[in-house]
Amino acid sequence: MKLALIQMQVKNTPEENLIKAKTLLAEAAAEKIDIAVFPEMFACPYDNSCFPRFAMDKDDPFLLEMGNLALEHGIYIVAGSVPEKFKDKIYNTSFVFDPKGHRIEKHRKMHLFDINIEGGQRFMESDVLTPGEDFTTFDTPWGKLGLMICYDIRFPELARLLALQGAKGIIVPAAFNMTTGPAHWELSFRARALDNQLYMAGIAPARDNSASYVAWGHTISTDPWGRVLVQLEEKEEIAFVEWDLEYLEKVRRELPLLQHRRTDLYRLTDITNR
Numbered sequence: 001m002k003l004a005l006i007q008m009q010v011k012n013t014p015e016e017n018l019i020k021a022k023t024l025l026a027e028a029a030a031e032k033i034d035i036a037v038f039p040e041m042f043a044c045p046y047d048n049s050c051f052p053r054f055a056m057d058k059d060d061p062f063l064l065e066m067g068n069l070a071l072e073h074g075i076y077i078v079a080g081s082v083p084e085k086f087k088d089k090i091y092n093t094s095f096v097f098d099p100k101g102h103r104i105e106k107h108r109k110m111h112l113f114d115i116n117i118e119g120g121q122r123f124m125e126s127d128v129l130t131p132g133e134d135f136t137t138f139d140t141p142w143g144k145l146g147l148m149i150c151y152d153i154r155f156p157e158l159a160r161l162l163a164l165q166g167a168k169g170i171i172v173p174a175a176f177n178m179t180t181g182p183a184h185w186e187l188s189f190r191a192r193a194l195d196n197q198l199y200m201a202g203i204a205p206a207r208d209n210s211a212s213y214v215a216w217g218h219t220i221s222t223d224p225w226g227r228v229l230v231q232l233e234e235k236e237e238i239a240f241v242e243w244d245l246e247y248l249e250k251v252r253r254e255l256p257l258l259q260h261r262r263t264d265l266y267r268l269t270d271i272t273n274r
């Protein structure tokens with residue numbers, strides 16, 4: 001399974017971003033890929049003031065065009081994430097399209113990014129966004145994949161649940177920042193891959209130092225042994241990576257972590273409400 005992880009420089013409007021996404025996708029598709037993935041909030045800047053202004057429903061032309069592009073190139077597209085309008089709420093949502101151009105799944109960010117680090121990053125997604133409630137996987141001819149968005153990666157329970165549902169890789173459109181990126185980005189992707197013996201991919205926007213939220217970039221993929229397969233720097237670029245599911249099975253056979261879990265002793269009630 002060959003993936004293109006598209007570290008796109010996000011512009012101010014969905015119209016500008018669609019033009020850019022098409023150009024980058026054509027470049028990626030020339031490399032005979034199976035799946036292309038865009039970053040978190042690639043239709044508009046990652047800024048609370050932009051989410052209501054650019055919120056789109058599932059049939060917005062921006063998303064319909066993502067389906068057309070999947071069909072045109074004959075690939076899966078994980079359309080990063082966009083502000084999704086549904087009823088009177090706005091979600092941070094990633095839509096998935098198959099090679100026939102059909103929208104086959106969506107993930108609404110489950111854990112909202114509300115942090116306030118002294119001398120560093122502050123962001124309050126919950127001022128504007130509503131959290132999703134569903135765990136998301138989708139099937140491909142190469143195996144089942146899980147989907148989460150950015151801050152979701154910090155919750156090991158979610159990655160474990162996706163692994164137990166059969167995910168062989170987890171795709172994470174994301175936008176860490178200049179405070180948390182250097183500290184936690186690579187570590188999070190290595191840790192979730194190692195814990196669950198699967199592949200991970202984190203797809204970030206390219207850095208824009210003039211933006212209100214400055215993204216760390218560093219689009220990454222890690223493998224079931226916990227190694228970094230590829231990692232970009234901060235500028236606009238596409239990372240290509242191959243995920244070998246036979247290698248994943250080899251790691252799980254030789255070091256059977258998932259089988260060695262003491263499920264007779266673990267109880268979710270032991271760790272909730274404390």
Ligand SMILES: NC(=O)CC(=O)C(=O)O
Pocket residue numbers: 113149150151152154174175176177180181
């Ligand atoms: N932007 C996010 O959702 C998460 C993030 O930047 C972090 O966890 O750090």
